[in-house]
Amino acid sequence: MSHIAVFGAGSWGTAFSTILAGGGNDVRIWGRRQEVVDQINAGVNEDYLPQTRLSERISASTDPEEVVGDAEIVVLSVPSQSLRDNLTGWAPLLAGGDRVVVSLMKGVELGTTKRMSEVIAEVGQVPTERIAVVSGPNLAREIVQQQPAASVVACADVASAERVAAACSTDYFRPYTSADIVGAEVGGAVKNVIALAVGMAEGMGLGDNTKASIITRGLAETTRLGVALGADPRTLSGLAGVGDLIATCMSPLSRNHAFGVSLGQGMTVEQVQAEKRQTAEGVKSCASILELARHHGVDVPITEQVNNAVNHGHSVQNMVRALLSRARKHETD
Structure with missing residues (x-):
């Protein structure tokens, strides 16, 4: 049995905590809002996972130092664009020892184009061999219902990957x-963008x-980008x-898919953001x-058109026309 700290009381942070508790660990969750922390300590998280009873092994606090304590593993599950600001305050709690820091986040940082593990290494001063990434087809609602699922624990250090895998098995x-x-x-970040495009189509x-x-074409551009950054193409398969x-x-449980559906139905980004919590x-x-793709000379046409729709006011109909009017080429080029 281990003590594991989870920073982030949202749907995936809470769902992953249920996995860890199910693996026999005591889990403490850091939450930003006291009302959510109070709910978790009462055995629920109605704001993010309604009608779900949480394990008695899970507790919560708004105090980061209390949450970390003597934790052997620290899990980070906050919105990717807020990670840097949060880590500025958490960094002293992550330094030293042999704690493994686990990223559940799936994004690329605006401004720096850094992956989340790179932000953790830079701001948290955590050695690469102590940073792990958990990624896979893991929708939070199905996880808390204990529906069978699998995932990947990626880490440069095999022993650290095994420690995390043992804790969440x-x-x-x-x-x-x-x-x-x-x-x-790369797989975890780009799939969110492709899901927006699929949602728009729906x-x-x-x-x-x-x-x-x-x-299928989204997987092709994900793989191109991953390989350009040094990934093993087998990982993307x-x-x-x-x-x-x-x-x-x-x-329909996917937030990115649902967001895209709303855009495809004619709502603006601002309207969808106001509706979705x-x-x-x-x-x-x-x-x-x-x-990031342009910096490495990688063609990512779906990502480009989603960005046009989300950030530049292009219609979703324009996105479809732009993709279909591209010059023909060999499929595997």
């Missing part, structure tokens, strides 16, 4: 290990042929790549992913 959640952090993070009333085409991509693009990471990350 249950009879319904199967973690695999990998050394490819880049592939896991919102426009387009069918499965269209959605399957977007998913696995759970952290195509697995996560399918779940996020096709499920939870973060759709692809909305924030599409611009930084596009910038």
Whole structure:
């Protein structure tokens, strides 16, 4: 049994905490809002996972130092664009010892185009061998219902990956290990953008042929970008790549998919943001992913068109026309 700290009381942070508790660990969650912390200490998180009873092994606090305590593993699950600011205050709690710091976040930082593990290493002063990434087809609602699922724990250090995998292994959640952090993070970030595109297509009333085409070509541009950054292309064909991509693009439980559907139905970004209470990471990350791809000379046409729709006011109809009017080429180029 271990003590594990989880920073982030949202849907995925709470759902992952239930996995850790199910693996026999005592889990303390840091929450920004006292009302959410109070709910968790009462055994629920109605704001993010309504009608779900939490394990007695899970507790919560607004005090980061209290949450970390003697934790052997620290899990970070906050919106990707807020990670840097949060880490500025948390960094002293992460330094030293042999704690493994785990990223559940799936985004690329605006302005720096850094992946989340890079932000953790830079701001948190955490050695690379103590940074792990968990990524896969893991929709929070299905996880807390204990529906069978698998994921990838990626870390440069095999022993650290195994520590995290052991902590989150249950009879319904199967973690695999990998050394490819880049592939896991690129797959997790770009799939949110592709899910926005699939959602937009669905919102426009387009069918499965269209959605399957977007998913497949989305995987192609995800793999191009990952390989350019040093990823193993096999990672993008696995759970952290195509697995996560399918779940996020096709499920109504996916925040990015649902956001895209609303855009496809004619709502503006501002209107959807006002209606949705939870973060759709692809909305924030599409611009930084596009910038990162351009810096490395990688063609990412779906990401480019999603960015045009989200950040430059282009209509979703323009997105479809722009993608279909591109010059023909060999599929595997």
